[in-house]
Amino acid sequence: MKILHTADWHIGQLFHEYDRTYEHQQFLNWLVQTLQDEKIDLLLISGDVFDISNPAAASIKMFYSFLNNATKANPDLQIIITAGNHDSASRLEAPKPLLESSNVHIIGLVEKDATGNIDYEKLLVPIYDHSGNIKIWCLAIPFLRMGDYPTIPDSENPYTDGVTALYQEAFEYAENKKQDGQTIIAMGHLHTHHAEVSDLDVTERPIMGGVECIPATAFHQDIKYVALGHIHKAQCIGGKEHIRYSGSPLPMSFSELNYKHQVIVFELNDEISNLTSLEIPLFVPLQRIPQTSLPLQEVIVLLEKLPVVENDLEIAPYLEVKVLLDGPEPALRHKIETALLGKKIRLAKIDVKYPTASQQTPEFITQEKLIELQPLDVFDKIYQSKYNSNVPADILKLFQQVTEEVNQKGE
Numbered sequence: 220m221k222i223l224h225t226a227d228w229h230i231g232q233l234f235h236e237y238d239r240t241y242e243h244q245q246f247l248n249w250l251v252q253t254l255q256d257e258k259i260d261l262l263l264i265s266g267d268v269f270d271i272s273n274p275a276a277a278s279i280k281m282f283y284s285f286l287n288n289a290t291k292a293n294p295d296l297q298i299i300i301t302a303g304n305h306d307s308a309s310r311l312e313a314p315k316p317l318l319e320s321s322n323v324h325i326i327g328l329v330e331k332d333a334t335g336n337i338d339y340e341k342l343l344v345p346i347y348d349h350s351g352n353i354k355i356w357c358l359a360i361p362f363l364r365m366g367d368y369p370t371i372p373d374s375e376n377p378y379t380d381g382v383t384a385l386y387q388e389a390f391e392y393a394e395n396k397k398q399d400g401q402t403i404i405a406m407g408h409l410h411t412h413h414a415e416v417s418d419l420d421v422t423e424r425p426i427m428g429g430v431e432c433i434p435a436t437a438f439h440q441d442i443k444y445v446a447l448g449h450i451h452k453a454q455c456i457g458g459k460e461h462i463r464y465s466g467s468p469l470p471m472s473f474s475e476l477n478y479k480h481q482v483i484v485f486e487l488n489d490e491i492s493n494l495t496s497l498e499i500p501l502f503v504p505l506q507r508i509p510q511t512s513l514p515l516q517e518v519i520v521l522l523e524k525l526p527v528v529e530n531d532l533e534i535a536p537y538l539e540v541k542v543l544l545d546g547p548e549p550a551l552r553h554k555i556e557t558a559l560l561g562k563k564i565r566l567a568k569i570d571v572k573y574p575t576a577s578q579q580t581p582e583f584i585t586q587e588k589l590i591e592l593q594p595l596d597v598f599d600k601i602y603q604s605k606y607n608s609n610v611p612a613d614i615l616k617l618f619q620q621v622t623e624e625v626n627q628k629g630e
Contacts, residue, residue, distance in 0.1 A: 220346065220354055221258060224483040225250070226265035226408070226448030227467040229305065231278035234537060235567035239469065240277065241534075245502040246468045247285040250482070253497060254293050257484055261346055261355070262289070262296060265448030265465070266303025266362055266408030273307065283314075290321050299344050302327035302361040303408040303448055326359040329367040329385075337369070337385065339392040355487065356393045358405040358442070360386065362449070382409065383437040390439040402487060403441065408448045409433050411456045414464065435462050443491055446483075453481050453496065461491055468499050473539040473568060476505050504536040506564070512543040512572040515554065522558035537567040544571055546606045547614070574607045594622050 230243050254262065269278055290296055300323070302308040308327030315325050330338045346355035368381035369388070386405065393403050412432045435457025438445045445462040453466030465483045470476075480501075485494035508521050518540060540555055548554075552569060559566060598618055602610045610618070 220260040220348060220488075221484065221486050222261045222263060222404075222444070223254065223257065223259045224263045224265065224444075224446040224463065224465045224485075225468060226446070226465050227267045227303070227451055228264070229267055229270040229467065229469070229471070230282055231274045232270035232469075232471075234470075237537065237565055237567060239503075240281070242469050242502045244281060246499060247281065247288075249500060250468075251285065251288050251292055253482070254289055254296060257497075259293065259296065259484070260348075262298045263357075263404075263406055263446040264298070264300040265406045265446045266301050267305045267448060268300060268303070268311065269306055271305060272310065286318070286321075286323055290323065295322075295349065297322040297346055298324065299357055299359050299406065300325045301359050301406050301408060301448075304362045306362075308361060324359065327361050329361065329363065337388070339389050342389055343393055343396070353398075353401055356397055356401060356403050358386070358389045358393060358403065360389065360405065360407050362408040379433060382433055386437050387439065390442060394441075400489075402443045402489065404444045404446065404487070405438060405442050406446045406448075407433075410449055411435060411447065411462075414450045414456060415452055415454055416450055435459055438462060443487060444485065452478070453483070460494065470501070470505055473505055473507060473537075473570075476507060503534050505539070506536040507539045507541065509541055512541040512570070514543050515548065515551070518542050519554060519558045522555065522562075525559070525562045525564060527561045528563045535563050535565045538564045539568040539570060540566065541570045542572070544573055546573075546608060546611065573605065595619065 228243065228246070232239055253259075268282060286298065289298070300311070302311045302325075306327065310327075312325050312327040318325060324344045326342060326344070328341075330341045332338060342359055344357040344359045345353045346357055348354045363382055363385065365378075367385075368378070369384045371377060371380040371384060374380040386407075390403065390405075397403060410432050412434045414432075443461060445456075447456070447462070447464045450464045451467040451471050452464065454464050456462040456464070463483055466480060468480050468482070470478070470480070480499040481496040482499065483494070483496055486492045508525075509518060513521075522540070538559075542548075542551065542555075544551075548571075551571070555569060556566060595615075595618065599610055602608075602614075
């Protein structure tokens with residue numbers, strides 16, 4: 220059987236306030252064609268289908284239109300979708316009974332019986348070959364929130380130990396059902412040990428104060444493939460070629476300027492073979508000017524040299540501008556936007572750098588000294604720490620004027 224693994228679509232996401240509907244639709248169109256061209260039997264989508272838990276109607280329509288188009292173009296295609304931390308598990312599962320009639324399985328919730336035991340049958344999806352025989356059992360594990368995984372008594376790390384126990388119990392359940400000629404794969408939406416993260420991954424909210432990492436050993440050695448989501452950079456984990464993040468299909472930050480996004484394709488009989496990555500086209504380019512921070516006037520000259528609009532049919536790239544400033548520049552964005560007038564470009568981000576402050580030992584201020592500090596003293600220290608220079612006279616005069624006005628109103 221031929222399998223394609225993808226994750227972290229984040230449909231509905233904005234890129235620095237720019238709508239990405241065009242990019243997401245182009246990716247989904249590409250994916251439908253790829254499923255046909257590669258003759259894929261099973262599509263695995265490992266979480267974060269949507270960017271927010273309550274997606275817009277247009278985002279929902281785009282997703283279900285994709286499912287309709289994919290299954291129409293590939294009548295024998297089987298699809299398994301698990302919820303990520305950005306998805307609403309219950310909302311994602313809502314059309315589950317209807318979709319299962321077309322071999323589309325959505326797993327969002329971890330269901331339990333009256334005594335609190337996990338119903339592993341609901342997390343186990345059979346995958347059939349063209350003759351109607353079960354060839355693969357998939358442990359379709361969604362993003363696990365507190366209360367989803369087993370409680371381990373006296374554990375120093377309840378999350379890691381609980382999630383590891385869930386995968387072990389799920390594997391044992393599948394192993395008891397597995398017959399000769401059948402194999403087991405798994406899905407997950409989580410953060411593993413030693414995973415290489417992107418800028419956006421760092422901002423993801425940790426589950427247990429940063430101790431949410433799962434070791435590669437949590438996945439039994441007899442699981443033939445582990446399709447992971449949550450980390451946006453494609454990579455294998457723990458030196459294991461079969462434990463992988465597929466990465467996100469679209470760039471999530473300018474740090475991915477030269478990064479090739481991909482989906483993972485492989486064949487699975489008794490063992491994995493022909494594992495490869497398929498590069499996803501870049502539907503909207505990223506551009507950075509300059510490559511390293513320069514003074515504002517030099518940056519303006521470079522921006523003014525950009526070509527003017529000649530063909531409205533061309534896709535305007537997203538632009539990151541890197542500027543080196545000596546101090547605050549209130550009109551910065553206006554100056555940059557003026558230089559870009561008439562250019563086929565979308566200003567997405569202005570990255571400002573200031574002279575590096577000298578490495579000094581932080582000053583410890585006691586409660587008594589804090590009371591003695593005047594507003595000007597505090598302002599001067601903050602300015603020094605940010606811009607590594609003295610407060611300019613004109614700004615100092617404005618601050619004193621504001622201080623006097625505040626004091627007068629207070630009286």
